[in-house]
Amino acid sequence: MSQHVWINFDESIEPDNRFWITNRFVFSNIFNRAKALFRPAELVCQEAGYQEWGIEGLELSYVDKNCFSIFCARCEETFNKYPDEKAMEYENSSEDRRGTYEHVAWEWTEILNRLRLDVRCDPVWIAEYIIKNP
Structure with a gap:
């Protein structure tokens, strides 16, 4: 099923x-891991970013600038x-799973590139935010 x-x-x-x-496997690998790293003070932003649109995936178009960043x-x-x-445990569990993490990483890079194209993704704001909220 596509995500x-x-x-x-x-x-x-x-x-x-x-x-x-x-696919669902790649989607879960990326977004479940990212979701787990949101801090308690960021739960509103987590909910905004992970508000699912049906069973098809995530809709980020309406997330405000700070939460998007x-x-x-x-x-x-x-x-x-x-x-x-x-x-790595998944990767090494069977021969047919070899290269899985490289594929996930490649797709992740593509998603990050698309996120960065959005004007709401503000690298300066993000850097300052991370310094203030380690």
Whole structure:
């Protein structure tokens, strides 16, 4: 089953860069890990980013700038910790799973690139936020 991440409706961004479609395995690997890193003070932003749109995925178009930036920061933070022990255990559990983490990482990079295209993803704001909220 396909899972979608709708990032925005910004017409200044090419249509293919406004969303990402993947499978449930990759989607869960990325977004369940990122969701787990939200701090208690960020629960409102976590709810905004993870408000599911049916069973198809995430809709981020209506998330405000600060919460969107926090969402981006948590996705980036999680990516920097990947592959983790859980991913490597899965990878090494059978021969047909070899290369799984590389595929997840590649798709994750594509999603991060699309998130960064959005004007709500403010690298300066994110850097300051991370310093203030380690």
